[in-house]
Amino acid sequence: MERLRSAPPPVKRPAKKSKKAVAAMRPAEYAAYIGRLAAAGMVRRRPLGRGPFLAGFRIFYADGDVGAASPMTRDRMDYLVRYGATLVPTYDPAHLTHVVTTLDRAQFARKTGLESPRDVPDALPVLRWEWVKTGERAGGLARWHEHAAYNDHVVFEAVVPEGERRTVPEACRRGRSSSVQAKGKAADVEGRPDAGDAEASRISEFTQDRLAGLAAEQKPHASVQKAQRTRGEPSTSAATPHGGGGAADPLAEFYAAARAERETELRSDTPLRTGHAAAAAGSRQTGAFQCDIVPDGKVGTCPNQDVIDELNKLVKVHRQGATREDGFKVGAYTRAINGIRKLKTRIKSSEEALAIAGVGSKTAQKIMEIIETGHLRRLDHVLTKEIAILETFQGIYGVGPKVARQWLAAGCRTLDDIREGKHGVKLSTAQHTGLKYYDDINARMPREEAQAIFELIKPVALSIDPKLFVDIMGSFRRGKADCGDIDILITRPTDDGKSHIGRRLHCKDPRKLTTPLGVLRRLLKELHERGVITEDLNVPEDWDDLELVYRGLCRRDSKGLQRRIDFLTVPYKSRGAALLYYTGDDIFNRSMRLKANKMGYSLNQRGLYANVIRNPSDRRQKFNEGVIIASETEREIFEKLGVPWQEPHQRVRGG
DNA sequence: GGGCTGTACTG
DNA sequence: CAGTAC
DNA sequence: GCCC
Numbered sequence: 158m159e160r161l162r163s164a165p166p167p168v169k170r171p172a173k174k175s176k177k178a179v180a181a182m183r184p185a186e187y188a189a190y191i192g193r194l195a196a197a198g199m200v201r202r203r204p205l206g207r208g209p210f211l212a213g214f215r216i217f218y219a220d221g222d223v224g225a226a227s228p229m230t231r232d233r234m235d236y237l238v239r240y241g242a243t244l245v246p247t248y249d250p251a252h253l254t255h256v257v258t259t260l261d262r263a264q265f266a267r268k269t270g271l272e273s274p275r276d277v278p279d280a281l282p283v284l285r286w287e288w289v290k291t292g293e294r295a296g297g298l299a300r301w302h303e304h305a306a307y308n309d310h311v312v313f314e315a316v317v318p319e320g321e322r323r324t325v326p327e328a329c330r331r332g333r334s335s336s337v338q339a340k341g342k343a344a345d346v347e348g349r350p351d352a353g354d355a356e357a358s359r360i361s362e363f364t365q366d367r368l369a370g371l372a373a374e375q376k377p378h379a380s381v382q383k384a385q386r387t388r389g390e391p392s393t394s395a396a397t398p399h400g401g402g403g404a405a406d407p408l409a410e411f412y413a414a415a416r417a418e419r420e421t422e423l424r425s426d427t428p429l430r431t432g433h434a435a436a437a438a439g440s441r442q443t444g445a446f447q448c449d450i451v452p453d454g455k456v457g458t459c460p461n462q463d464v465i466d467e468l469n470k471l472v473k474v475h476r477q478g479a480t481r482e483d484g485f486k487v488g489a490y491t492r493a494i495n496g497i498r499k500l501k502t503r504i505k506s507s508e509e510a511l512a513i514a515g516v517g518s519k520t521a522q523k524i525m526e527i528i529e530t531g532h533l534r535r536l537d538h539v540l541t542k543e544i545a546i547l548e549t550f551q552g553i554y555g556v557g558p559k560v561a562r563q564w565l566a567a568g569c570r571t572l573d574d575i576r577e578g579k580h581g582v583k584l585s586t587a588q589h590t591g592l593k594y595y596d597d598i599n600a601r602m603p604r605e606e607a608q609a610i611f612e613l614i615k616p617v618a619l620s621i622d623p624k625l626f627v628d629i630m631g632s633f634r635r636g637k638a639d640c641g642d643i644d645i646l647i648t649r650p651t652d653d654g655k656s657h658i659g660r661r662l663h664c665k666d667p668r669k670l671t672t673p674l675g676v677l678r679r680l681l682k683e684l685h686e687r688g689v690i691t692e693d694l695n696v697p698e699d700w701d702d703l704e705l706v707y708r709g710l711c712r713r714d715s716k717g718l719q720r721r722i723d724f725l726t727v728p729y730k731s732r733g734a735a736l737l738y739y740t741g742d743d744i745f746n747r748s749m750r751l752k753a754n755k756m757g758y759s760l761n762q763r764g765l766y767a768n769v770i771r772n773p774s775d776r777r778q779k780f781n782e783g784v785i786i787a788s789e790t791e792r793e794i795f796e797k798l799g800v801p802w803q804e805p806h807q808r809v810r811g812g
Numbered sequence: 813g814g815g816c817t818g819t820a821c822t823g
Numbered sequence: 824c825a826g827t828a829c
Numbered sequence: 830g831c832c833c
Contacts, residue, residue, distance in 0.1 A: 492830090493831085515832090519831085554827095557828085587822080695820095695822080698821085743817095750818065
C-alpha cells in the first residue's frame with residue numbers, strides 16, 4: 158500500500174492494515190478499504206497539472222481476479238481514487254456512472270451475477286482501462302466510443318452528429334431512467350458531491366465530448382483549469398462541444414464513414430476537446446495490454462509505411478547489438494512500430510507521433526526526421542555491411558548473436574568461409590545441419606504444404622495410438638498463408654489410465670515395462686523410415702518424460718524442400734496452456750504473460766499459476782511454483798486473465 | 813530507477 | 824553457465 | 830527506448 162501516502166495522522170484514522178491483510182483482500186473489500194482511506198483524506202490526489210479528472214464519477218472496476226484482488230487491480234483502484242473517482246465496491250448499476258473492466262460481456266455478466274450477458278445495461282458506459290489512461294494523458298476525458306468494452310454501438314451512437322442520430326434503443330432509455338433515480342440517493346449515502354451523478358443522468362443525451370466539457374465546466378477544479386491555462390489554451394475550448402455538435406460538425410463525414418464500416422477502433426487526427434498535444438492524434442492506448450485489444454481484422458495499407466521501414470532498419474541494427482539495452486531497444490522499437498502500423502492517417506507532427514502507444518520522445522523525433530527527410534541520418538553511419546553479415550550467420554540454425562559476432566571478429570565474411578571452417582570455425586551438429594539446409598530452412602512454406610506434411614504425419618500418430626490428440630499449432634493455426642515451420646502438439650486423454658508416454662505412469666517399476674516406447678519415439682522412428690523426417694536438430698534425452706520437445710527437418714516428398722518441424726508432447730492436463738503458448742503469436746504471448754504477472758499470476762506453457770512468490774530482487778526467480786488455476790483449456794486461461802476470448806487467427810499482434 | 817515472457821536443451 | 828530456440 |  159505504499160502507493161497511497163499517508164497524510165499527517167488525522168484524529169479518526171482508519172485502522173492501518175498490514176501489507177499482508179491488504180494483499181488478502183478481495184477486490185470489493187479493497188475498493189471499500191481504499192474508499193475509507195480516501196474519505197479520511199489519506200489518499201493523496203495527483204499533483205496539479207493532471208487534475209482529478211474523474212472527480213464525481215462513481216466507478217465499478219471488474220477484473221479477472223480469482224479470490225484476492227491482484228496487485229494490478231489494487232494498483233488500478235488506487236489510481237482511480239487518486240484521480241478523484243469514487244470506487245463502488247459492488248456492481249450496482251443504479252449507483253454507478255461508469256464501469257471499467259477487462260472482462261468480456263459474458264465474463265462480466267457472470268462476475269456480477271447477471272443472468273445473461275444481455276442484462277449488462279447499455280446506458281452505462283462500460284469501458285476499458287485505456288479509457289482512463291488516455292483521459293489522463295489528454296488532461297480530460299477520452300471518448301467512450303474508442304474505449305467501450307462491448308456496448309460500443311450505444312456509445313458510438315452518442316457521437317453521431319445530430320442530424321444522423323438514430324433512435325436510442327429502448328433498453329437504453331429504461332436503464333437510464335431507473336438509474337437516475339437511485340443515484341441521488343447513493344450520493345447522499347456516500348456523502349459525495351452529486352455533480353457526477355447529475356452528469357451521469359445526461360449520459361445518453363449528451364455526447365461524450367459534451368460530457369467531458371461539462372466535467373470541466375461544472376466542476377471547475379482549480380487544477381484542471383490551471384492545467385489548461387498552462388497549456389495556453391483558451392478556457393472556452395474546454396466547453397466547446399464537437400463531435401456531437403450540430404450539422405456543422407466538421408467531423409460528421411468522418412463519423413458517417415466510420416459508422417458505415419462498422420469501425421470500432423477509430424484512430425484519427427480528431428483533436429480531443431483540449432487540443433493538447435497528447436490528445437492531438439486521437440487515443441493513445443497506453444496502459445492497455447495488447448492481448449486485451451481484439452484486432453478488427455482490417456489490414457489496409459499503412460500511410461506511414463516509410464517510417465515503419467526505416468524503424469525496422471533500426472531494429473535490425475540493435476538486434477545485432479551486444480548489450481542488454483540493445484535487446485530492450487529492439488522491443489521498444491517493435492512496440493512503436495506496432496503502434497504506428499495501426500495508425501490510419503499520416504503522421505504530421507511530433508505531437509501526433511508522441512501520442513502513439515510505445516512512441517516516446519526519442520522515437521517521435523526519429524519519426525519526424527523520416528517524414529521530413531525520408532530517412533534516418535543515423536543509419537548512414539552504421540556498419541550496414543557488418544550487420545548484413547551477422548544476419549546471414551544467424552540464419553544458420555543454432556547460431557545467435559554471440560557466435561555470429563565471434564565469427565565476424567575472427568575474419569569470416571561469407572557462408573562459404575563458415576563451410577570451409579576458415580579462421581578455426583567449428584560447428585555443432587545442429588549448426589552443421591542448419592548450414593547444410595540454409596536456404597530451405599530460411600524459406601517460408603505455403604500453408605498447403607504444411608497441411609500436406611501434417612496429413613502425412615497425423616495418420617501415423619493415430620496408428621500408434623488412436624486416442625492421441627494431434628494438432629498443428631503456430632502460424633498455421635493462426636491461419637497464416639505461409640508458415641516458417643510446423644509445430645505439432647501431441648497429447649492424450651488419461652481417462653483410461655494411459656498417456657502418450659505409454660503405461661509407465663501406472664507401472665511403478667520401469668524395468669517391468671511392457672510397452673517401453675513412448676509415442677513420440679515410435680512416431681519419429683516411423684517418420685524417419687518413411688523419409689518424412691530427414692534430420693534431427695534437437696532430440697529429447699529422456700524419452701519417458703511426459704513433456705518432450707523435438708526439433709528437426711522434414712519434407713513432403715523427395716522433391717520438396719526441407720522444412721523445420723517441432724513436436725511437443727504435453728500432459729493432457731496442460732493442453733490448454735500448451736495450445737495457447739505454441740499458437741502465439743509472440744507478442745500476444747508476451748502480453749498475456751505480462752498481464753498475468755501484473756495480476757499476481759504467472760503464465761507458462763503448463764498453466765496459469767496463482768500465489769507465485771517471486772524473489773523481490775530478481776523477479777524472474779520464483780520462491781514457490783504457486784497454485785495452478787487454469788491449464789486444461791485456452792478459454793479458462795483467457796477467462797481468468799479477463800482477456801476477451803480470441804480465436805487463433807485473432808491473436809496476431811506482430812506483422 | 814527498475815522492468816521489459818518464460819522455459820528447455822546443448823556444450 | 825552462456826548461448827540458442829521457441 | 831518506453832513506461833510506470
